[in-house]
Amino acid sequence: MFVTVEKDVHIFVEDINPGPGSKPVFFVHGWPLNHQMYQYQFNILPQHGFRCIAMDIRGNGQSDKPWTGYTYDRLADDIAIVLEALQIENATLVGFSVGGALSIRYMSRYNGRRISKLALVDAVSPSFVKNQESPYGVPKEQADALIAQMYVNLPKFLSDVSLSFFNRNLGAATLEWFSYLGMQSASYALIKSLQAAANEDVTKDLSKINVPTKIFHGVHDQLIPYK
Numbered sequence: 001m002f003v004t005v006e007k008d009v010h011i012f013v014e015d016i017n018p019g020p021g022s023k024p025v026f027f028v029h030g031w032p033l034n035h036q037m038y039q040y041q042f043n044i045l046p047q048h049g050f051r052c053i054a055m056d057i058r059g060n061g062q063s064d065k066p067w068t069g070y071t072y073d074r075l076a077d078d079i080a081i082v083l084e085a086l087q088i089e090n091a092t093l094v095g096f097s098v099g100g101a102l103s104i105r106y107m108s109r110y111n112g113r114r115i116s117k118l119a120l121v122d123a124v125s126p127s128f129v130k131n132q133e134s135p136y137g138v139p140k141e142q143a144d145a146l147i148a149q150m151y152v153n154l155p156k157f158l159s160d161v162s163l164s165f166f167n168r169n170l171g172a173a174t175l176e177w178f179s180y181l182g183m184q185s186a187s188y189a190l191i192k193s194l195q196a197a198a199n200e201d202v203t204k205d206l207s208k209i210n211v212p213t214k215i216f217h218g219v220h221d222q223l224i225p226y227k
Contacts, residue, residue, distance in 0.1 A: 003085045005058070005078045009069065012062035013055045013082055016042055022051035024088050026115075028079065029054065030097025030122070031197070032158065032182040032190045034061030037096070053091070055082050057099070059189025061181075070192040072200045076106040083114045092117040097224060098124050098193065101202050108205035118213040122224050126203040133203055138225070143198040150191050158182040167220040 002010040014035055025045060027038045035054035042052050056063040057075060069075070079102065083091070093115045095103030100123020107118060127134045129143050149157045162178040182190070219226045 002063075003055075003082045005081045006069070009058060009064045009066050011055050011058060011064070011078055011082055013053065013086070014042075015086065016052040017046035018051050022046075022049055024051045024053060024091040026079075026083065026088060026091045026093050027052065027054040028093070028095040028099035028103050029057065029060070030099045031193050032060075032161065032185055033178070034063075034181055034184055036061065036181055053082075053086065053088065055079070057102070057193075059193065060185040062184075065186035065189055067188065070189060070196050072102060072105045072196060072202070073109065075102050076109050079103075079106045080110050080113070088114050090114070090116040092119060094119045094121065095123060096121040098128075098197050101125055101128075101197065101200065104202045104205045104209065107210070108202075108208040111208070112210045116211055118209060118211050119216065120213065121216045122218055122221050123215070124197055124224055126206065127201040128197040128224070129199075131201060134201060136225075138223075140198070143194070147191055147194055147198070150187060150194070154187050154190075155179065155183065161223075164222040167218065 001013050001015065003013055005011050027035065027041070029035050029037050034056045038054055045052050058069055058078060059065045091114055093103050093106070100120040103118060103120065104123065104125055107115065127137045129140050130137045158179040159175070162175040165178060217226050
């Protein structure tokens with residue numbers, strides 16, 4: 001299904017196992033992927049009474065790909081509109097990577113509306129790039145280099161990123177699948193989203209989270225380092 005979030009911008013949403021009694025889980029994917037990254041969760045959770053709702057962030061997957069609208073605030077607004085359109089209540093919000101940062105911004109910007117639990121998975125938090133307020137994250141030069149690579153050769157860039165996404169060799173097919181998901185995004189959307197991440201900081205948003213929160217972070221994460 002599609003949800004209109006502003007004029008001429010429609011967000012693709014997959015809603016699995018809706019209906020009375022199912023427990024809603026709302027998934028926000030990471031960069032540079034789309035909602036299909038959660039397909040293994042979709043295979044299992046509905047068997048245990050969960051309703052799985054996932055959106056393609058604008059610019060990615062099957063959602064529209066406008067030139068503008070890739071700030072954390074705008075993307076958090078998109079999440080709010082989708083939750084409202086589907087009348088989701090008491091959901092567990094799951095955010096991965098940049099999707100984790102967007103989930104944090106949503107919780108702050110909308111006071112946790114419609115959310116009862118939060119799961120942050122390798123979240124870009126408090127910031128992607130080191131700054132005066134946060135010693136965590138990557139050096140700005142590294143972020144700039146990643147952005148520059150996307151202007152030159154996006155397929156190679158995605159292939160290189162796929163190698164750093166997994167700590168063990170899952171085989172060529174999995175790496176090709178990862179790159180395939182990335183190639184479904186507009187290249188300018190990937191660039192603008194990473195530029196936004198490099199300039200955003202959710203430190204002040206963290207104190208506004210008002211629901212039980214679980215944090216998951218891979219100790220071998222190379223893109224969003226554990227330490």
